[in-house]
Each structure stands twice: as structure tokens, then as C-alpha cells.
Amino acid sequence: MRRLLVIALFLLCTAEARAAEPPLWLREPALSPDGSRIAFRVRGRIWTVPAGGGEARALTPAGLHAETPLWSPDGRSLAFASDRSGALNLYSAPAEGGAAKRLTWYSRDERPMSVTPDGWAALFASWRLGDATRTFAPPGLSEHASQVYAVPLAGGRETLVLPNAALDARWDPEGRRLLYTSPNVEQRFRQHQVSRAVRQVWLYDAATGRHERLTDGTRESRDAVWLPGGEIAYLGEASGSLNVWRLSLTDRVPHQVTQFEDDGPVRFLSASRDGDLAFARDGQIYRLRRGTALPEPVPVTVAEATFPDEVPARISDFTDLAPSPSGHEVALVSLGEIYVASRDGKSVKRITRTAGEERGPAFSPDGRRLVYAAERDGHWGLYEARPAHADERGFAQATHLVERALPTPPGDAFLPTWSPDGRHLAYIHDRGAVHVLDPATGTDREVVPPGLFYPYRDASWWLSWSPDGRWLALPVQLDRGFTHNVAVVPADGSRPPRRVAPAGEGQSEAQWSPDGGMLIWRSEPEDLHSASGATEPQIFDPEGLEDREHRLSQGHVDVVQAVLMRDGVSLLVVEQSERPKGEGYAVTGTLRDLRQGTRRTLFSDLPCRRFSPVRLSRDQRTLSFLSANGFTEVDLTKGTSRHVRVEAEAGHDPAARLAAGFDQSWRLTRAKFLDPGMHGVDWEAVRSRYARFLPALADARDLAELLSEMAGELDASHTRAVLGPGVPPGEETASLGLFYDETYPGPGMRVAAILPAGPFDAGDTQLAPGDVITAIDGEAVPEEGGLRRLLRGAKDRRIEVAFAKPDGTERRERRVPVSLERERDLAFERWRRQRRDAVAARSCGRLGYVHVRAMNAASYRGTFAEVFGRFGRAEGLVVDVRFNGGGNLHNQLLTMLSGRPYLTFAPRSGPVQNDPRDRWSRPSAVLMNGASYSDASIFPQGYHDLGIGPLIGEPVAGTGTFVWWVSSPIVPRLTYGLPQVALYRTDGSRLENTDVLPDLAVPADPAAWAEGRDPQLDAAVDRLLGGTGGACQPASAEAAPR
Structure with missing residues (x-):
């Protein structure tokens, strides 16, 4: 009995130990054709396991990310994607293990989808030019711009299977019909979307060229697989969460198979030849045997994989710099860590060593202390570092440093800014207020209450002390929206902020003149202004500032720094420009005499990092900015420059860094998501559910997918996480x-x-x-x-x-x-001209056509030139926003298209003109489709609400929000979306998640596209002409070979 008790206790302890193990993040299970094995992904590797569960065996090595395993019909080999050459390309390998063979060579990610029934080739989605006449969408990066290709598993020529987008494509056993998922501009892991533009399951018949939609409604259906007996299974959200559904191609009546409601959607459906199913859910793999009602979790054991506590690394790429007051040292930021380098770059001291982010280093006026913001213990705080030994004057060669947390009220604190005497720090509190802290005593006071400024990005803030330390310049927000003006406030908080020069234009980056009598700031679009203008030393007087405003620059320049020099009449202006042929960016510096109106070039075309800060030394003799592998110093007295190479030790804990990246994304979403109620989602519970999978992540791709799944819970647009290009x-x-x-x-x-x-x-x-x-x-x-x-x-x-x-x-x-980017631009222009010519042909030259490629300034300029130049005398205008990924241009476009004539110019001879000459006042129509995203969904809704003209095409998902695409400072190449501004119509309805419906519906027609036709464009022409396209022969949208 005692022996049995010992055994029972041992088994109990073992079970408890297993229960305490972190759960695995098992993804992309693929059931083998005979149903005996499952291939899957975890920790960035492909593994196989018996279908009944057990010990998994790795197929791909650690450190070379691999995903999306696909079985050959005989079960002897697997195809998969791997980014071992930078982008996800296709590879194949023996199912029992062995060397992988590369199948594709392309520097954009490609997505494997299935293996042909005969085992000859793998089907994959790729984002290429496609076919010269049959590919409908212009080149891009959304799902709509992909095509279906096949590549032999043994290696060989890649062939085009379908010229237009068809995701999750799978041939039937006879190779005659192809199941696929229609594209959606939203990320793959968004949940609960209700829209007529969601993904649906389609069927393509290769013999007839017919495309047939098998599922319908406003809930997503996807990932269809073939079953015996003329049935298919797919994942559908009709029940409110993704579950397995079954559909007979005979009666077309869907039946729900699984009944999951909580703890995550069903993902990655696969099937065996006999109809067994496998899928993933909540980090586990499930198997549903044909003829049974309930799926069974598959117990999987994966050999333990641990990260090293620290991975050695060296870095020479930095994102911020701050010279010390003496000019002998420079504080630098890279991957969220703070460094201090000697002026020659030969000595570098690492100030911080944490997984989280540190930013905004600022030396005290005496150079003895360095303050910065750090995200630790779940919030942003202020920290101060100094050399431990009094005889060590600098940081770069200090033997030991002492760091302390500065006392601030509960909440986030960042952007510490020293007062000129070094006794106080101004900083931002909880992204809404400005506080001033006495680091010595811990006394903290609020000088600007929250609510006067909305920081779209954390970097939107700036603070500037007056030389006497009595005033702070800072941005305040106008009632009319995101336009910010420069304001001043007493540093003791005794008076509320006061705008310096109220204006309808945005103002930023105010700086004080050396004597404190003048403020200089930038205004949109990049003009320089000042207030006061006095050159005598004086006490700053905020009264009547708007009457003492002066414009300092003529024309528009991309100013990155402007400083009034000590003589009070010389203005240093540093401008940034893009260098030709994609060679990066450069800066040019000029010195302008404000009395004489003359300018002198101090330096020109010096390479710099884009978005680099430009810092002027305290003595105004040296200018510093970031450049490749370090920074550049310019001696303003001599006009000479030198590049300083800096290389620093950057060892880090990779698992801790992934966890910190996860936590930062979650916290920032909680702080800034457009709905304080988080769309009804318990965001704390969501964090707990997904954070438990962090130990199972291997790399940034794994993290991006986990973040996308987590953000997908919010049922909001713009919530994906992506990994940027990493191709050498x-x-x-x-x-x-x-x-x-x-x-x-x-x-x-x-x-x-x-x-x-x-x-x-x-x-x-x-x-x-x-x-x-x-x-x-x-x-x-x-x-x-x-x-x-x-x-x-x-x-x-x-x-x-x-x-x-x-x-x-x-x-x-x-x-x-x-480059492929240039190829994409050229192909788009060809695509646009094809449609412009087709409209001219079908309308007998009576109508104009413009395609707005993106909602940005370049597109507006091109559209304006076409509308009032080429088509100034057209009877009507087709405005195409299909495949437009957004930006911020809706107001300008709506203003342009909503003109009403009020004046006619009739010269004695010559053409008659009407006012407004810069607003279109004749008929127009807007073309839209499911790839009209973000601001390209706001624009057609406004166009409809203002009654300007008809909307033609497909329903457009409501994605009307403003987003901050956050580039992670601690996980390289990781970017995630943060929608933070909701837009409402005048009736109070919100644009986000409300479909924009066409007045004339013309659904997607893949068969017509494959014939080189554009039915939506034809319909727009006919609607504007009130007939069937005029009396001339309609032109094909196909382009001539040249």
C-alpha cells in the first residue's frame, strides 16, 4: 500500500508539473493524406506528430523560420515556406527529414496553399505583375493584388494558374475544380467582422472558366477543403465565431460542425483523403474523425527549446542623439537602449540594459546627469543616470553608473526636458498633461492640465524652456481638430497656456532665441515664423504676441531645424531632401541674414538618416545628426563635416525582448484605441489569454502573428501586425x-x-x-x-x-x-492609362477618368492636373478609388468634386470660363470595391452623403478611422496598427464597421477579369452617359503590347 501511495504521489506530481508547463502555440496543422500524421508549426519550425498525438519530431532546423507545411499526396514529402533568404519562399523536404530544396526565388513573401492532386506541384500565392491582359488588380501588397502560381515539388519552372487573387486554393481530387477564398484587405486574423466585403468561399471550374460563389452573407467564410462525396468543409463565422462548417455542393445548405464559442476561433483547417479534419484553436491542435461529432484535442509533446539568456550583438544604427553640453559626448538610442559615446566614437558606454524601451535622453546643463524615459513594470517612468565616482566627469569612460527612478505621480511619464538651470524637469504625464518636477526634492506640479493637446503619436509632443526658465513653449490643440498651435505657459503653472499666434495652420517645434525675447516655430506646410522679433535682451511678454508675428521663410521647405543665432539676426536653417535613385536622405544648411535678406550655404547634401534629429551645440559652433553607422558633425565656423562611426555592444535576451514588444503593443492599444470601452472586449483578459503563449514564440514573425490574433479580437480595421522586409x-x-x-x-x-x-x-x-x-x-x-x-x-x-x-x-x-517598387509604379501607370483610354473609347471622348492611387499629396496633385488639365472640358468624370489603400485626402477630394458654378468669365474672344475654376461642377461618379480601404472608404461615404453623384461597384467595408502605424523600437522590423480616431456622420452613425453601399452594384467578376474586361468601369461610363456607352465601338481594357 505504501508503494502504491508513493507511485500515486509521483504521478500526481508529474501531472502537476505538466500542467504548470507553458502552453504551446501550435499553428497550421496539416493532416497527412492518409490521416496518420499531422505536420504543424511551433517556435518557428515545422514538426510532425502522429495524428493520435505523441512526441513531435522537428523537420526544419531552429533559427530558420518556416511555416505553412503542405503534404504531398503520397505523404513522402512536405512543401513549406521559409524566410532563410529574407523573404518567405517555397521549399520542399522529405517528410522523414533531410535537406530542404529551394523552389522559388523572390524577395517578397509568398504563401503556400496546397499541393496538386497528382503531387507534381505546390500552389502558392505571389504578388507579381501577373498576366499582361488577364490580371485585373494593379500591383500592390494587399491580397487583391496576388495571383496563383504552381511550382514543381522537385524544382522547376513556375507557372501561372490563375491571373487573379484566389487564396487558400485547393484542387479537387480530379484536378478540375478549384476551391478558394476571395481576398479581403483586412488582416487574416481579424475576428467578428460584419460586412458585405468579408472573405467568402468560391469555386472555379477550369473547363468552363466559371467562378461561382459558394458562401454568402456578412460573416466570413474561408479555408475550404474537399471531403468525400461531393462535400466541402470550411471555416465560417456565421455563428459569431469561426467554426467548422460542412456544405454539400448538391444542395448548398451549410451545416455547422463544431460549436466553439469562447477562447478563440478555429484556424487552419485541413483534411485527409478520407475526410478526417484537423485544425488549431487556442494554441492546441484538434482532430475530428469522419463520422464523429466531437473534435478531440491532440496531445503534442515538443522537445524543450530555450533561448540563451543573452545573445551577443553589435549595432551601429541609431534612432536618436543628444550631444552633451560640453560637446565631448553624445547620447544615442538604438533598439530602445541608451548609449553614450565619446565625440570621436572610440569609447561607448551602454547606459541601460533592459528588455523594454528607453528613449528621449537629455543631459543636464552641467553634463553630470542623464535623464530618459523608460518603460518598466507596466508603465513609463523617468530615470536618471550618473557616474558613480565624482572624479569621473563623463559617461563614455565611466567605470560604474548609478541609476535612480525619479518620483512622478501614478501614470506614464516621458519626454523629460531640463530647465536651463538644471533644477527642474518638464515632462509629459499620461499623454495629456505637462508637469514640472524638482528631481532633488521630488516636488511635482501640473502646469498644463490634460485635454489641451492630443498626441497622435507619442513623438508628437515637444517642450521648450525659455532661457530664463520662467516659461514653457508647447503645442495646444485647436477646437477644429488635430491642428496644433504654439502656446506659452508659466513654468509655475500660475496661468493657463496662451497661443502665441493663433492660426488655422499647424505649428510645431518652437524654439527660443538666445535672449528669450523671440520664439521661432515651423508651420504647415513647413514655413518659418517668429513672434516678437526684438534683438535686445528682455523679459518675455506674452501680451500682443499675434501682433508681433513675422514670417521668416519664403516658399515651402522641408525644414528639420531652424535656430536663431546669438547675434539675433542670423537664422540657421537645415533642410532635408531625398537623394536620387533611392540613395537615402541628405541635409543642407544655410545661414540667413534676417536684416539684409541674404543667405549663405554652410553645407550641402550631407547624407543623413531619415527622421534624424538635428542638434546644435550650446556654443552654436557644431551641428550633429545621425548618419549611416554613427553620426555626422558639422563645424559651422569652417563649413567642414566629419562622419563619426560608432559601434556598440547590444547583447540582449531575445525571449524577454519579444515579451516586452508584446506588452508594449498591448499597453499602447489600451491607452489609445479609438473606443475607451475596447469594443466591449475585456482587454485585460485578452492579454492574459495571449501572454501565456509567449514562451512558445521563437522570433519576430511569431510575435507579429500573435499580436495580429490579439488585436483581431477588437473587431476593428487597421489592427494587423506585420514584419517589414528583411531581405539582404x-x-x-x-x-x-x-x-x-x-x-x-x-x-x-x-x-x-x-x-x-x-x-x-x-x-x-x-x-x-x-x-x-x-x-x-x-x-x-x-x-x-x-x-x-x-x-x-x-x-x-x-x-x-x-x-x-x-x-x-x-x-x-x-x-x-x-527595383520591384519601381516596377509596381510603372505597372500601375500602365493600368491607369488602360482604363483612361477605355473610358475615352466607350464614351466617344465625352468623359474623363482619374484613378486616385492613394490618399496623399502626390495623388492629389496628379488628380488635380488630370481633372482640370486633360479633362477640363469633359462632360463628366469617373473617379476611381478601387485598390486605394488610404491616407488622408477625403476632404480635399470632396471639395474638388463638389463645385457649384457662380460666375462666368466671357472675354471678347477666347474660351468662356466659370468659377470655381479649381472645383469640378459637372457630373461625376465614384468607382469603389472591396479594396477601397481606410480613407478610400471615408471618401465615397462623404461623396454619397453630400449628394455629389452615384457610387458604383462593390460594397466597401467601413474602415473609417485614423491609424498610427507603430514601428516597434525594440523588435526590429515589427510594425503594428493602432486605430485611435473614430469618425461619425452627421446622423451620429460611426464610419468604422458600417458598410458603404453602392448606388449601382456591380459585383466582382473574376471570369470577366480573365477576359481582360472591367464591367465596373463600363457600368460607370454607362451611368454617367445615361445609356449604354455612346455610339462608338466600346474599347477593350486590354492594352497594346507596348
């Missing part, structure tokens, strides 16, 4: 600006069309559609990877392109390939 230069795909004939089976790649303004759109070229490119720099185009493999690293480098004419004649030409 040698792997970046370059482009020759060509469409290729995807049906050509021979060696090389046959040209289908040449992009206007691309590398081969030149008068001296002999290349033409129908020619076959055979080699690059003497290397034959391989079957595996094709031209894209040979064009890696070839951007902006002259190469020799060999090609064969149809008669067999060989030619060679030297060309300079362009």
Missing part, C-alpha cells in the same frame, strides 16, 4: 520592366509586354513582345527560379540581357534593372 541586398529581386508569357513552355522566358518607361522602353531597343530572354550576363535562364533568380541583387546595376527573336536571331543589350 544580394537577395533583392530586380525587374526588367516586362510581362512574361506564362504559357510558354520552352527554355528562357518569353516577353508578353513591355512596361512604359521601364528599362526596355527605349528607342534603341530591339526587344519586342514575342522575343525570348535566354541569358543574363552570359548565364542561361534556369528552369528553377527563372529570370527572378538571375536578377537577385541586380537593381541599378548594368547587366547584359541576351534574347532570341522569333526567327532565331540572337541579340544582346545592356540594361539597368529597377
Whole structure:
């Protein structure tokens, strides 16, 4: 009996130990065709496990992220995606383990979807140019811009299967019909969306070219798989949460299979040949055997994987700098850590060593103390560091540092700013108020209450002390919205803030003149202004400031720094500009004499980091800013510059950094999400549910997916987390600006069309559609990877392109390939011109057409030029915002299109003109579709509400909010969306999550697109003309080869 008791206690302890183990984040289970095994992903690796559970075996190595395993029909091999070359490309490997074979070479992520029934190839989604005539969407990065390709599992030529977007594509066992999911501009892990634009399951018949929608409604359906007996299973949200549903292709009546309600959606559905199902939910894998009603969790044991406590690293890339008052040292920020370097960069001291973020370093006026903000213990606080030994005057060579937390009231505190005498710190409290702290005594007072300024980004704040320490300059918000004006407030808080020069334009970055008698600030768009203008030393007087305002700059400049020098008449202005050919950014400095109106260039075209701060030394002799691998100093007295290389130790705990990135995203969402009630979601409980999976993450891709799942709980747009490009230069795909004939089976790649303004759109070229490119720099185009493999690293480098004419004649030409971003721009312009020409043809030249590519200034300028230049005399206008990803342009567009004539100019001879000349007053119509996102959904709703004209096309999901895309300072390349501003119509309804409905519905038609037709565009023309397209022959939307 005693022995049995010991055994029982041992088993109990073992069970408790297992229960205490952190749960696994098991993702993407793929049931083998015979139903005996499951492949899945965890910790950035592909594993396999018996379908009944057990010890998992790793297929891919640690440190090389892999995802989306797909079984071959015979179960002997697996295809998957891996980013071991920077972007997610396709690979294959034996199911029992072995070396992986690379199948695709492309520097944009590609998504594996299924393996063909004969086991020959893997289907995958890729974001390329597609087909010259049959691809409908212009190139982009949303799901709508993808196409379906196939690549042999053994390696070989990639072929185009479908020219338009079809996600989760799977052939039936006979290879005749293809199940797929329609695209959605929203992230894959958003939950509970109710919209007519959500993903749905479609069926494509290869024999007839017909596309048929199998599911309908306002809830998402996706991830369909084939079952025996003419049935399919898919994931659907019709019950309120993603569950498994079954549908017979005979009666088309859906039946719910699983009944999960809480603790997360069902994800990643897969099926065996006999109809067993596997899926993931809440970090676990489930199996549902055919003929049974309840799914069973699959017990999986994965070999323990631990991160090292610290990964050694070196960094030389920084995001902020602050020179010391003496100029002998520079504080720098990189990956959320604070460093201090000597002026020559040879000595570097790491000030902080935490997983969280530190930012905003500021030296005290005597240079003995360094303060900064740090996110620790669940909130932002202020910290002060100093050398421990009094005889060590600097930080860079200090042997030991002492850090202390400064006392601040509960809540977040950041942006510490020293008073000139070093006795006080002004800072931002809880993203709404301004406080002043005495670090010595801990006395803290509020000088500006919350509610006077809304910081769209945390970096939106700035504070500036007057030289005598009696005043603070800071931004305040106008009643009319996000326009901020410069204000001043007594540093003791005795009076409320007062605007210096009230204006309807935004004002920022105010600085005091050395004598304290003048304020200088930037205004939109980038003009310089001052108030007071006196050059005699004086006490600052806030009365009548608006009467003493002066504009200091003429024209618009991209000013990154402007300082009034000590003589009171010289203004130092530093401007930033983009260098040609994507070579980064540069700064130019001029000294302007405000009395004489003259200017002198001090330095020009010095390379700098974009968004780098520009700091002037206390003696106004040296200017510093960030540049590649360190910083640059400019001696203003000599006009000379020197680059200082800085390399610092950056060892870190990778698991702690992922956890800190998770926590920062969660906290920032809690602080700034557009609805204080978090859309009814218990955000604390959500954090607990997802934080338990942190130990199972291996890398930033894992974290981005976890954050997307967590944010998806909010049922809001703009909530995805993404990992930015990490492709090394040698792997970046370059482009020759060509469409290729995807049906050509021979060696090389046959040209289908040449992009206007691309590398081969030149008068001296002999290349033409129908020619076959055979080699690059003497290397034959391989079957595996094709031209894209040979064009890696070839951007902006002259190469020799060999090609064969149809008669067999060989030619060679030297060309300079362009980037994929440039290729995308050229292809968009071709797409836009096709539709402009089609509208002109169908309307007999009576209508104009403009496509607004993005809601930004460049698009507005192009649209304005087209509307009032090319189409100034058109009878009507088609305004196309399909595939527009948003920005902030709705108000300008609505103003432009809502003109009403009130005056006519009739000269003695010449054309008659009407006012308003800068507003369209004739009929117009707006084209929209499911990829009209963000501000491109706000614009059509406003267009409808103002009664300007008809909306034509598809329902558009309500995604009307303003978002802050947060670039994580501690997890490289990670960016996540934070929607923080709700928009309401005049009737009180909110734009977010309210569909914009067309007046004339023209649904998506993949079959028409594959024929080169655009039914939505035709419908818009016909609606404006009130008929069927005029008396002339309608033109095809297909473009000529050149």
C-alpha cells in the first residue's frame, strides 16, 4: 500500500508539473493524406506528430523560420515556406527529414496553399505583375493584388494558374475544380467582422472558366477543403465565431460542425483523403474523425527549446542623439537602449540594459546627469543616470553608473526636458498633461492640465524652456481638430497656456532665441515664423504676441531645424531632401541674414538618416545628426563635416525582448484605441489569454502573428501586425520592366509586354513582345527560379540581357534593372492609362477618368492636373478609388468634386470660363470595391452623403478611422496598427464597421477579369452617359503590347 501511495504521489506530481508547463502555440496543422500524421508549426519550425498525438519530431532546423507545411499526396514529402533568404519562399523536404530544396526565388513573401492532386506541384500565392491582359488588380501588397502560381515539388519552372487573387486554393481530387477564398484587405486574423466585403468561399471550374460563389452573407467564410462525396468543409463565422462548417455542393445548405464559442476561433483547417479534419484553436491542435461529432484535442509533446539568456550583438544604427553640453559626448538610442559615446566614437558606454524601451535622453546643463524615459513594470517612468565616482566627469569612460527612478505621480511619464538651470524637469504625464518636477526634492506640479493637446503619436509632443526658465513653449490643440498651435505657459503653472499666434495652420517645434525675447516655430506646410522679433535682451511678454508675428521663410521647405543665432539676426536653417535613385536622405544648411535678406550655404547634401534629429551645440559652433553607422558633425565656423562611426555592444535576451514588444503593443492599444470601452472586449483578459503563449514564440514573425490574433479580437480595421522586409541586398529581386508569357513552355522566358518607361522602353531597343530572354550576363535562364533568380541583387546595376527573336536571331543589350517598387509604379501607370483610354473609347471622348492611387499629396496633385488639365472640358468624370489603400485626402477630394458654378468669365474672344475654376461642377461618379480601404472608404461615404453623384461597384467595408502605424523600437522590423480616431456622420452613425453601399452594384467578376474586361468601369461610363456607352465601338481594357 505504501508503494502504491508513493507511485500515486509521483504521478500526481508529474501531472502537476505538466500542467504548470507553458502552453504551446501550435499553428497550421496539416493532416497527412492518409490521416496518420499531422505536420504543424511551433517556435518557428515545422514538426510532425502522429495524428493520435505523441512526441513531435522537428523537420526544419531552429533559427530558420518556416511555416505553412503542405503534404504531398503520397505523404513522402512536405512543401513549406521559409524566410532563410529574407523573404518567405517555397521549399520542399522529405517528410522523414533531410535537406530542404529551394523552389522559388523572390524577395517578397509568398504563401503556400496546397499541393496538386497528382503531387507534381505546390500552389502558392505571389504578388507579381501577373498576366499582361488577364490580371485585373494593379500591383500592390494587399491580397487583391496576388495571383496563383504552381511550382514543381522537385524544382522547376513556375507557372501561372490563375491571373487573379484566389487564396487558400485547393484542387479537387480530379484536378478540375478549384476551391478558394476571395481576398479581403483586412488582416487574416481579424475576428467578428460584419460586412458585405468579408472573405467568402468560391469555386472555379477550369473547363468552363466559371467562378461561382459558394458562401454568402456578412460573416466570413474561408479555408475550404474537399471531403468525400461531393462535400466541402470550411471555416465560417456565421455563428459569431469561426467554426467548422460542412456544405454539400448538391444542395448548398451549410451545416455547422463544431460549436466553439469562447477562447478563440478555429484556424487552419485541413483534411485527409478520407475526410478526417484537423485544425488549431487556442494554441492546441484538434482532430475530428469522419463520422464523429466531437473534435478531440491532440496531445503534442515538443522537445524543450530555450533561448540563451543573452545573445551577443553589435549595432551601429541609431534612432536618436543628444550631444552633451560640453560637446565631448553624445547620447544615442538604438533598439530602445541608451548609449553614450565619446565625440570621436572610440569609447561607448551602454547606459541601460533592459528588455523594454528607453528613449528621449537629455543631459543636464552641467553634463553630470542623464535623464530618459523608460518603460518598466507596466508603465513609463523617468530615470536618471550618473557616474558613480565624482572624479569621473563623463559617461563614455565611466567605470560604474548609478541609476535612480525619479518620483512622478501614478501614470506614464516621458519626454523629460531640463530647465536651463538644471533644477527642474518638464515632462509629459499620461499623454495629456505637462508637469514640472524638482528631481532633488521630488516636488511635482501640473502646469498644463490634460485635454489641451492630443498626441497622435507619442513623438508628437515637444517642450521648450525659455532661457530664463520662467516659461514653457508647447503645442495646444485647436477646437477644429488635430491642428496644433504654439502656446506659452508659466513654468509655475500660475496661468493657463496662451497661443502665441493663433492660426488655422499647424505649428510645431518652437524654439527660443538666445535672449528669450523671440520664439521661432515651423508651420504647415513647413514655413518659418517668429513672434516678437526684438534683438535686445528682455523679459518675455506674452501680451500682443499675434501682433508681433513675422514670417521668416519664403516658399515651402522641408525644414528639420531652424535656430536663431546669438547675434539675433542670423537664422540657421537645415533642410532635408531625398537623394536620387533611392540613395537615402541628405541635409543642407544655410545661414540667413534676417536684416539684409541674404543667405549663405554652410553645407550641402550631407547624407543623413531619415527622421534624424538635428542638434546644435550650446556654443552654436557644431551641428550633429545621425548618419549611416554613427553620426555626422558639422563645424559651422569652417563649413567642414566629419562622419563619426560608432559601434556598440547590444547583447540582449531575445525571449524577454519579444515579451516586452508584446506588452508594449498591448499597453499602447489600451491607452489609445479609438473606443475607451475596447469594443466591449475585456482587454485585460485578452492579454492574459495571449501572454501565456509567449514562451512558445521563437522570433519576430511569431510575435507579429500573435499580436495580429490579439488585436483581431477588437473587431476593428487597421489592427494587423506585420514584419517589414528583411531581405539582404544580394537577395533583392530586380525587374526588367516586362510581362512574361506564362504559357510558354520552352527554355528562357518569353516577353508578353513591355512596361512604359521601364528599362526596355527605349528607342534603341530591339526587344519586342514575342522575343525570348535566354541569358543574363552570359548565364542561361534556369528552369528553377527563372529570370527572378538571375536578377537577385541586380537593381541599378548594368547587366547584359541576351534574347532570341522569333526567327532565331540572337541579340544582346545592356540594361539597368529597377527595383520591384519601381516596377509596381510603372505597372500601375500602365493600368491607369488602360482604363483612361477605355473610358475615352466607350464614351466617344465625352468623359474623363482619374484613378486616385492613394490618399496623399502626390495623388492629389496628379488628380488635380488630370481633372482640370486633360479633362477640363469633359462632360463628366469617373473617379476611381478601387485598390486605394488610404491616407488622408477625403476632404480635399470632396471639395474638388463638389463645385457649384457662380460666375462666368466671357472675354471678347477666347474660351468662356466659370468659377470655381479649381472645383469640378459637372457630373461625376465614384468607382469603389472591396479594396477601397481606410480613407478610400471615408471618401465615397462623404461623396454619397453630400449628394455629389452615384457610387458604383462593390460594397466597401467601413474602415473609417485614423491609424498610427507603430514601428516597434525594440523588435526590429515589427510594425503594428493602432486605430485611435473614430469618425461619425452627421446622423451620429460611426464610419468604422458600417458598410458603404453602392448606388449601382456591380459585383466582382473574376471570369470577366480573365477576359481582360472591367464591367465596373463600363457600368460607370454607362451611368454617367445615361445609356449604354455612346455610339462608338466600346474599347477593350486590354492594352497594346507596348
